[in-house]
Amino acid sequence: MLQQYQALDGAIIAFRSRGAQGAQTAIAKFDVDGQPFEFVSGPADLGDGIADELQVVLSERFASQGGELRIGVAEQASVDEAGETVPLPIMVGTWVGRSFSVTTTVTAVDVPSMVGLFDQFRVRERLMGVTLRPNGAAHLVESSIVVDLGIVGLAHVRPLTRPLARRVPRWSGRQVPGGSMYREDGREGAGVLHLVSATSWVTVVPDAAMLAVEAFQKELLEGVAHLQVEWLGGAR
Amino acid sequence: MSGVVVALGAAWVAIVLLIVALAATIQQVRTISGAGAVPARSGAVLLAALDVVVEGGVRGRIVIFGSLACKVCNELVRTLGEGPSSEDSRPVLVYHDRGPTLSLEAPVEVIEGQRLLFEALQISSTPYVFIIDPVGEVTFQGPIGSLDNLQQLRQRFEGGVAHAEL
Numbered sequence: 241m242l243q244q245y246q247a248l249d250g251a252i253i254a255f256r257s258r259g260a261q262g263a264q265t266a267i268a269k270f271d272v273d274g275q276p277f278e279f280v281s282g283p284a285d286l287g288d289g290i291a292d293e294l295q296v297v298l299s300e301r302f303a304s305q306g307g308e309l310r311i312g313v314a315e316q317a318s319v320d321e322a323g324e325t326v327p328l329p330i331m332v333g334t335w336v337g338r339s340f341s342v343t344t345t346v347t348a349v350d351v352p353s354m355v356g357l358f359d360q361f362r363v364r365e366r367l368m369g370v371t372l373r374p375n376g377a378a379h380l381v382e383s384s385i386v387v388d389l390g391i392v393g394l395a396h397v398r399p400l401t402r403p404l405a406r407r408v409p410r411w412s413g414r415q416v417p418g419g420s421m422y423r424e425d426g427r428e429g430a431g432v433l434h435l436v437s438a439t440s441w442v443t444v445v446p447d448a449a450m451l452a453v454e455a456f457q458k459e460l461l462e463g464v465a466h467l468q469v470e471w472l473g474g475a476r
Numbered sequence: 477m478s479g480v481v482v483a484l485g486a487a488w489v490a491i492v493l494l495i496v497a498l499a500a501t502i503q504q505v506r507t508i509s510g511a512g513a514v515p516a517r518s519g520a521v522l523l524a525a526l527d528v529v530v531e532g533g534v535r536g537r538i539v540i541f542g543s544l545a546c547k548v549c550n551e552l553v554r555t556l557g558e559g560p561s562s563e564d565s566r567p568v569l570v571y572h573d574r575g576p577t578l579s580l581e582a583p584v585e586v587i588e589g590q591r592l593l594f595e596a597l598q599i600s601s602t603p604y605v606f607i608i609d610p611v612g613e614v615t616f617q618g619p620i621g622s623l624d625n626l627q628q629l630r631q632r633f634e635g636g637v638a639h640a641e642l
Contacts, residue, residue, distance in 0.1 A: 299621075299622050299624070300620075300621030300622050300625070301547060301548050301621050301622065302546065302548070302601040302602060302603070302619055302621045303543045303545040303546035303547075303549070303601065303602045304600060304601035304602075305600060305601075306545075308545075308547070309601055309621075311621060351618075351619065351621065352618045352619055355601050355619040355621075358601070359598075359600050359601065
């Protein structure tokens with residue numbers, strides 16, 4: 241099954257798998273005036289879902305760049321260096337278009353600054369998702385997408401940038417139609433599979449509980465061996 | 477039916493995983509320099525640019541940049557339309573293109589077609605509010621996205637600016 245996905249930096253990802261693919265989200269890290277920010281985009285209600293989980297009410301609403309920018313803040317408990325519980329304000333900002341949204345979560349920031357943060361980007365809703373184009377002070381650090389492969393697990397797809405290419409193992413992995421496949425054996429990443437193509441690096445993280453099932457191991461290997469993923473374009 | 481339930485369940489699992497990932501990467505932010513609209517130092521100049529002429533001086537004014545797509549702006553227009561105001565202290569609603577259709581007696585002043593002013597002040601999100609004091613200085617400017625916050629601002633405005641009616 242071939243699907244195309246939209247990355248936040250404008251890249252299109254051609255993603256072919258043996259089985260059906262579920263929910264997909266795009267993630268991008270930007271540096272804005274020397275500070276890191278992470279944005280996540282997905283369906284229109286994704287930001288509302290994140291706000292609900294963080295118990296944030298999105299009470300401030302703006303018409304912004306052809307969509308609605310919703311902002312809310314909630315105070316949560318955090319433990320400081322001295323072990324004391326201190327209040328920590330968490331602010332969620334989500335830009336919502338017709339079908340997709342893009343969301344960021346920050347601490348200790350005010351509403352005008354959150355509006356200003358989104359103003360640092362040209363936000364556009366495309367056919368398959370949202371793109372963020374920096375206006376000047378911001379620049380892209382990393383862009384990726386996460387695809388739900390159902391029983392196989394979650395696939396994290398990154399473009400094969402030059403720094404990432406230097407981290408590809410020197411030995412050849414198992415050759416499959418989608419590139420070279422590698423398997424982690426260490427205790428930390430046991431069961432995690434990597435698929436490196438000419439343009440992408442896919443990391444498939446299976447459900448840890450499923451790894452104990454012998455039949456699943458075969459399913460996992462087969463599932464990843466049938467993946468073909470290419471990262472096309474974008475602001476690399 | 478069960479397929480739909482499974483799909484919904486999978487979607488929520490993905491959302492929860494994302495939230496965990498987001499929570500782990502929450503960023504500390506104090507200020508974002510260079511963000512937002514350009515400061516308008518003189519309210520008198522802003523009113524002049526909007527061709528808002530008041531005999532006998534500027535008096536206090538609230539100027540709100542809005543858009544028809546802005547739900548809060550539309551609620552605001554309804555709320556402001558309910559209150560009394562004198563001719564020279566009416567709130568000014570500024571629109572990029574077309575504004576709402578109001579009756580001639582509406583206690584607000586609507587100014588349309590201000591694309592250039594939106595661009596000059598770099599206002600990309602609405603509502604965006606300016607409060608101008610009786611001597612023509614801007615005492616507040618910024619995005620205000622809820623009626624509650626606008627009401628609070630309005631009370632501050634009424635408390636700090638003599639004779640201004642909203």
